[in-house]
Structures are given as structure tokens and as C-alpha cells.
Amino acid sequence: MTVSGALFAPGFFSSGPVHTALALGGVVAIVCGIVGVFTVIRGQAFAGEALSDIGAAGGSASFLASVSPVWGFLAASLAAAAAMEMIGVQRARGRDLATGIVLGTSLGLAALFLYLDSTLRSTTGTTVSVLFGSMFALSSSLIPAVVSLSVVSAGLVCLIQRPLMLSSMNPDLAAVRGVRVRLLGIAYLAALAVAVALAALTIGAILGTALLVGPAATALRITRRPGLAMLTAAGLGVLAVVIGVVLAYDSFLWPGHGWPVSFFVVTLVFLFYLVFGLPGSRRSSQREQGGG
């Protein structure tokens, strides 16, 4: 058996669902890498997690209304980002709570919508596909919408990169320099909401944060330069998605038949972080002081 025969199960390269999964997953991983670097620097992992979970409410509602899940995920995370901004995510003190309350409420809504999905429309499997994603079931008709949203989100972050970095590192200094910190925060939250909605669509609403935070945090351990960190994060994200898709495809031949793609992706992301992120708390604290 050749090397490629051992790595890839038969039919991998000619399979339509695999192509779609690779295309969508790859694009989303790149956006998440770019946007995620700031999520980690700004300490907004919880906000990202909340926005992603909240996408579950939107995703399940979209099944109920028979619209494309992209718009459901997107509408829910944008609405939640606005709500979090209104009740005070910008102040570090109440941020944790404001995020938590919005998250709890939205999960309640998700519970309701999923219940209605299963009773009114008698669809089975909505819960699983909304929450944990099903990359091989993604329709290739989603590609135009996902790509254009990706361009919007990543483009916005690249556009405001310099003032955003300053206001993330030192808000007071940024304000003195005439940067509109609050406005930047809102713009970033919007970009984050779009990125998270895309991640939720591909690897699942409650797993979306992995792609957002994991590669970015790992990249920031490898390099402190923001531009390079964004590239590294995007690369790591794509790597996790590609390996994940390959393993999941192969797993149809393993016991259990067809392990979820999302499981492989989040596990790889976590492994990357453990391998590159862990050695030496001392080194990172030195960098923390020296960098910036």
C-alpha cells in the first residue's frame, strides 16, 4: 500500500462533501486566526465562547423558520454582541456577569427552539448538528455567503489593526492619542460576532470558540508580533481543520464508524496549545513583561 493509500481512505479526493468541508473549514479557520489573536490579547475568550453558544439559539431558530443557518447564526451573535455591549462588557468589572447573563438567556432560548424543532417540525438530529456541527453535511451553496462574510470580518480587523492593538494594550494611552476606544471596541465585537457565527456554522455552536481562541493563543506563544501571530494562527487553524477532515474521513473504517469531524478539530487545537503553549510559565511571564 502506498503512503497516500495509508493516509487517505479510498475516495477522499473525489468526495464532494470533503471538498466543501475543506473549503468552508479552511476559510473559517483563516478568519478565526486573524480575529482570534485580538480575542486572546483583549482577554475576550469568554465573550467569544458566549457569542458562539448564543449562535445555537440562532441556528436552531433558522431550522424552525427554514432559512439558511448562516443567517441564523449571524443574526444571533450580532444581536448578542449588541446586548453585551449595552449592559456593559466594556467595563472589566461587570463584564464577566454581563456576558454570563446574555449567555444563560440565549441558551434558554436555544433549548426552546430545539424543543420546537423536534416537536413542530419533527426533524431529528437538529440538536446535534446545530450544537456539534456536521461538516460533511454542509451544503456547497453556503460557500459564497461564508466567503463574503469572512472577507468582511477579516478585512475589518486588518483595517483597524493598529489602533485596535494600541487600545487593547493600553486603553488610556490610546484615548490620549485620540483613538476612539469605545467605537473600536464595538467594531471589533462586531467582527468577532461574524467570525464566531462562521465558526459555529462549521464546527458547531458550542465548539466554535476552539477555532477562535486555540490557534491564536498558541500563535501568541510562538511569536509576539501581531502580524506574524495572525498568520501563524490562521496556518494552525487550517492545519487542524485539514487533519481533522482527513481523520474523520478515515474513521469511517474504524470501530464506531464515522467519528465527528468537530471532535478531531477541537482535539487537535487543544493539543497544539498544550504542545506549544505549556513549556515554561517562566518564559511566558518574561515575555509578558518584555513584550508589548
Place this chain on the structure above:
Amino acid sequence: MADVFASFMVNAWVVATIVAVVAGVVGFFTVLRGNAFAAHAIPNGAFAGAAWAALVGVNPLIGLGLFSAGSAATIGWLSRRGRRDVATALMLTFMLGLGSLFLEVRTGYGPLVYSLLFGEVLGISSNQVLPTIALAAACLLGVGLLYRPLLLSTVLPDAGRAGGISATLMDFLFLGLLALLTTMTVPVVGTLLIFSLTIGAPAAARAFTDRPSRAILLSVVVALATVWIAIAVAYWTNYPIGFFVGAISALTYIAGRLWTARGRRVPSPRW
């Protein structure tokens, strides 16, 4: 009307009441310590535990206990070596992914996923009552023993350290308490909505009083009201209880915010 209290509902009322009391108490410290994210993440670790127990065929409580303790320890350990929120987010998604794998391999898991995540309060059996009481007692005993050092280390970490209280140890012990709470709560309100109960009630209570003992008491009262109303309404409407727990928690939080804004002399911040 009275059939809400029918015999098959007794277990639900008893267990939900115990859960609300403990969640109110532990939640007060969660809010005070700013540990909302951990309170969200540990129950999701427990989800993997429940899924593992279903796969292997052992008592779900064992799976829940093992995995929530494991998640708590992982968060505590990883966050000493990097950003806590990043470590928490990655641990959380990894555990959920693992849970989805266990359930996928077991096959036919749609309804089980739903009830684990969003709770199944109306289906509580009588053999779940005793373990819940035991775990609740352990959890409250833990809070009682740790009350003063935990409060001091939370509010004034430096003073605590000067008095010989290790902040790291307190962190681990508190995460352990969260794990204990999780183990007893997951079968009742589900992993995703324990969180509403642990955050909503104490956050509201804190708006009305600054004194810890009163805030804890109030937080328990609010949590009890939330759960009781949620059970009754869920029973009558047949809609999932998690929705009502989430909605009522949000309402109480908003009430607390309004109360704070009303009592404030200085111009209140925009919200």
C-alpha cells in the same frame, strides 16, 4: 392545578429545591470571584463524563464526578501557566468534543444529548434523591469550612496571603466546590443551564445588599423562586424547563440592575 404536586413530581420538587439552595450559595462566591467562565466550563466537562458513563455503562454520577473534578483541576493547572480564559475555553471545547465522540460511537444519541445539555427535571427518579442530598450536604459543608478564608482570599487576596491563606489553594478548592455542584446539578437542569442558576440569582442578590451573609441568603431565595416558578410553568406549558430558568434569571438580573440604578445618587453609567 394541584397535579403539579402529583406523586411523580415529588422527586423533581425535592431535588430541584436542594440544587437551588446549593447553587445560590456557591454562586455567590462564583460571582464575587469573577469565576463565571469556570462555572460555565466545568458543567460542560461533566457532559463528557455523562456521555462516557452512558458508553461504558457505569452509574452516571461516577462519570459526572470524575470528569467535573478533572475539568476543574485542568482549568486550575493550565491557568497557572497561561491566560485563564484561554485555558478554560480550550478545556471546555475539548471536553464537549470528547462528549460528542462518546455519544456518536454509542449511536442514536439525539434525545440523550438534549436532556444532558438542557436538563430533564420532570424525569427525576427516586434513586437520584439520596445521592443529591449527600452531595449537597458535602458541598454546603465545604462552603461552611472555607467560608472565612475563601471570602478573605477573594476580596482581599493580599491580606489573605499575609494571613497565610494561599490564593492558589483557595482557587483549587473553590473549583473543586464548583465540580461538586456540577455533579449534583447536571442530571437536573442540564449542563448549559446550571450556569444561569449559579450566576443569575447571586448577581441579582448582590445588587440589593453588600453584606455577604445577607447576599447569600437572598441569592438562595432568588434561586429557589427561579427553580420553583420554572418547574411549575414548564409543567403547565410542556416547554423545556431550561428556557424558563434562563429567562427568569435574566429578569431577576435586570431587576437588580434597575434597583442599583435607582438607588444611585451619581449619574448612572449608560447601559
